[in-house]
Amino acid sequence: YISMATVSRMATYLQCLTYLEHQHTSTVSSHELAALLGVTPEQVRQDFSTFGLVGKRGSGYDVVRLKTEIELIFGRGVDRWKCCIVGAGSLGTALVSSHMVQKWGFKYAAAFDTDPRKIGTHIGRIPVYAVEDLKDVIRREHIAIGVMTVPASSARKVADLLCEAGIRGILNFAPRVIKVPASIPVLSVDLSQEFLKLAFYIQSAEQR
Amino acid sequence: YISMATVSRMATYLQCLTYLEHQHTSTVSSHELAALLGVTPEQVRQDFSTFGLVGKRGSGYDVVRLKTEIELIFGRGVDRWKCCIVGAGSLGTALVSSHMVQKWGFKYAAAFDTDPRKIGTHIGRIPVYAVEDLKDVIRREHIAIGVMTVPASSARKVADLLCEAGIRGILNFAPRVIKVPASIPVLSVDLSQEFLKLAFYIQSAEQR
Ligand SMILES: NC(=O)c1ccc[n+]([C@@H]2O[C@H](COP(=O)([O-])OP(=O)(O)OC[C@H]3O[C@@H](n4cnc5c(N)ncnc54)[C@H](O)[C@@H]3O)[C@@H](O)[C@H]2O)c1
Numbered sequence: 425y426i427s428m429a430t431v432s433r434m435a436t437y438l439q440c441l442t443y444l445e446h447q448h449t450s451t452v453s454s455h456e457l458a459a460l461l462g463v464t465p466e467q468v469r470q471d472f473s474t475f476g477l478v479g480k481r482g483s484g485y486d487v488v489r490l491k492t493e494i495e496l497i498f499g500r501g502v503d504r505w506k507c508c509i510v511g512a513g514s515l516g517t518a519l520v521s522s523h524m525v526q527k528w529g530f531k532y533a534a535a536f537d538t539d540p541r542k543i544g545t546h547i548g549r550i551p552v553y554a555v556e557d558l559k560d561v562i563r564r565e566h567i568a569i570g571v572m573t574v575p576a577s578s579a580r581k582v583a584d585l586l587c588e589a590g591i592r593g594i595l596n597f598a599p600r601v602i603k604v605p606a607s608i609p610v611l612s613v614d615l616s617q618e619f620l621k622l623a624f625y626i627q628s629a630e631q632r
Numbered sequence: 633y634i635s636m637a638t639v640s641r642m643a644t645y646l647q648c649l650t651y652l653e654h655q656h657t658s659t660v661s662s663h664e665l666a667a668l669l670g671v672t673p674e675q676v677r678q679d680f681s682t683f684g685l686v687g688k689r690g691s692g693y694d695v696v697r698l699k700t701e702i703e704l705i706f707g708r709g710v711d712r713w714k715c716c717i718v719g720a721g722s723l724g725t726a727l728v729s730s731h732m733v734q735k736w737g738f739k740y741a742a743a744f745d746t747d748p749r750k751i752g753t754h755i756g757r758i759p760v761y762a763v764e765d766l767k768d769v770i771r772r773e774h775i776a777i778g779v780m781t782v783p784a785s786s787a788r789k790v791a792d793l794l795c796e797a798g799i800r801g802i803l804n805f806a807p808r809v810i811k812v813p814a815s816i817p818v819l820s821v822d823l824s825q826e827f828l829k830l831a832f833y834i835q836s837a838e839q840r
Pocket residue numbers: 510511512513514515516536537538539542555573574575576578581582596597598599613614615616725726727729730731732
């Protein structure tokens with residue numbers, strides 16, 4: 425069993441390694457990674473040994489090799505993870521138009537909405553379908569991840585639809601707890617936590 | 633020095649305690665909090681002792697008292713943290729219209745944009761000003777936090793404007809590293825990390 429905190433750290437290591445690769449850095453030590461993340465070097469070594477990743481004693485980890493190994497842990501390179509957005513409103517549109525997910529091999533294939541003015545339109549090159557077509561499109565396109573950007577009042581119904589359609593995982597932005605079969609992972613995102621963290625950093629910076 | 637990972641956990645404990653209070657739970661043990669977060673009970677006790685929070689031996693922590701103590705760590709109740717959005721596009725609109733930040737005492741006071749079609753309009757009750765007015769409005773309204781939802785190409789310029797206006801912290805959504813004086817905390821958010829984490833959970837669920 426691997427904890428959510430460990431998975432979060434591995435995703436952040438991957439981001440740091442991508443940045444280091446971009447800067448043409450060839451090796452990195454557990455001390456340097458620890459400083460980038462704000463954890464201890466022991467924590468870095470413990471995380472990597474959980475996944476069987478080892479560096480060379482004394483010279484640290486090879487950046488490109490370590491990045492590729494961590495990417496495989498996240499299923500990168502296996503097949504492109506196709507995603508769909510349910511709720512083509514402000515947040516849904518911003519997520520689809522930002523190309524940030526492409527860098528890890530995720531790709532949007534469809535959007536769904538109930539608003540007749542949006543059905544039949546596109547967000548960039550992504551078609552907006554009616555919610556009635558959700559099951560057919562998810563099956564036809566082999567969509568793995570459903571991103572929910574609908575109002576809280578529709579969240580449970582939409583989650584049920586996604587599960588019936590055979591979705592493999594759900595990213596939920598609606599402020600509502602959803603209940604789905606245990607075999608389908610759900611990750612809920614609450615951006616207000618980022619504001620809390622920033623408030624903490626402001627207070628510590630101003631107390632110094 | 634308190635690490636980013638510890639601050640993230642404290643924000644998540646606060647969310648869990650808010651949920652428990654809502655369910656009328658009166659006490660909680662470090663084991664129960666550990667299970668909710670996916671960390672060890674030792675980690676919970678270590679985090680709380682970092683901030684001088686102690687429970688009663690044997691009967692755990694009082695939910696309401698612990699929640700209030702952690703809220704104070706995040707500056708809750710001090711004064712409402714006023715925020716502004718720079719870039720009143722899809723993401724900016726979604727952030728302002730979602731009421732999730734109000735629950736921690738944050739409040740949007742203004743939005744700014746360069747698009748003449750948006751200047752003079754409102755997002756809900758929040759006025760959209762021209763970027764030229766940024767310094768005056770931030771000073772007049774005592775705005776503490778600047779949220780950047782502008783294209784990457786404008787991120788550095790906007791960060792400079794916010795710093796000159798006397799902003800106390802920046803939440804950056806644009807995919808660009810920004811350089812600001814060390815005294816002003818910057819927190820960058822990259823939602824693609826949530827997709828990576830979900831992909832990991834899908835793989836582990838499907839391997840069982
Ligand atoms: N987690 C966070 O931090 C965060 C941040 C911002 C917004 N949100 C939440 O994200 C959601 C979307 O926010 P928004 O600003 O984009 O809202 P929005 O009103 O702009 O968009 C919602 C869209 O969902 C569509 N819709 C409604 N019911 C539907 C259904 N049953 N099936 C398919 N589509 C449906 C609407 O037609 C609309 O296009 C809200 O729940 C909001 O609270 C969360």
